[in-house]
Amino acid sequence: PDYLARQGVPEGPDDLLRHNCLLLRYPRSPEYFWVLETPAGPRKLEVAGRFDADDSDVLISWALAGRGIANIPRFLIAGDLASGALVEVLREAAPKPSIFGCLYPHRRLQDPKIRRFVDFMTDRCRGAILG
Template sequence: MSYLDNIRTFVRVYELGSMSAAARDLRISPAVASSRISQLEDHLNARLFQRTTRRLNSTEQGRIFYDGATRVLDAVAEAEAAVGQVTRDPRGTIYAAAPLGLGRRLIAPEVPAFKADYPLINLRLRLSDRKLDVTAEGLDVMFFLGTPEDSSLRIRKIADCPRLLCASPDYLARKGTPSDPAELTTGAHDCLNLRYPGAPEFQWPLETAEGIKRFAVTGPFESDDGDVLTDWALDGQGIILKPVFEVADHLASGALVPVLEDTPPITVQLAALYTHRRKQDAKVRLFLDFMVKRIVKALSASTKARPSG
């Protein structure tokens, strides 16, 4: 197993471009990661990386070895998955990611039930509203809302998620209820925006009688955490654009009220993204099948819980 560990360490160092980043990812010390790379280089009698004080660059030998190393690891993963299928005893670790709101409300609550069904599978769940790179982050699967930019990855669509604009009754009593989406762009209303470096949406796309239009909304507050925006809206600080499932409980209680229902935000796709080389991994398929059923059920319940009118 030590040689496989050395190969795994090399692959993560190559993909992340950093010894310390790879060590954190593998939950080992930088010294252990460095030692594994040195052992591998001694075994191959070749230098795999050029090391400087600031950068770690792959050599020609390193680039050649990476292609073969990933095939070796894929073959081992597929062999382990095949054994798991035969013995009905799948095992291993799944690395998954999701946006904060989606992860907290639809993914994380189901993890204990998945673990109960498959006790030998461990899950490492990362939640972030920032854009993540599936390959660079070493993820098996990433749940997302929207349209991915990387067409080289496989997509499993789960559902179409309706969205809406909403605000607290206190905010609407103070600022008035907008009757036209153009009011969101004039400063008459405070819009709470999800923004971070590389964020795809700096405008709100709404369905109007003339078709989909994008409105450059304005407001005093922004955050890269969607739940912070919800908290601000509950506190009467402005209007938010949210998937219905994220605010269903607040809508049902009356803590948040829909606005501009005649010009709602466009529906957004909820899907899972994963790499081609993981498609044969039985435990990832089990996880996806399990989560898709639970997510669809939860989304249906959240839509029914939303008050009409």
């Protein structure tokens, strides 16, 4: 929040282009972009910032330290949002939801423990997202 007090709260997606965005770096990815769901449809923004990392925990710590704006899945920061340590910006232009997948052997070759684990993680992630 102290970053926003110094720099101002973005009022629209284009305002992010003037902010220090905390960037998640994917291996071998030459670009940084965020896809936001706007009333006009998905919008890809090529954001920039002074800090990048390949670990969301690092991005969260930087956001908590007031170093910029991060695009982090809600389930990872739900407690920080609830406590007010972090604040949501651009609620009307939320990030495009992430899609998770799980690959596992066909039923004939599947260990029952794998199926139980997949079911457990599906329920756990769904509960974290829906709160």
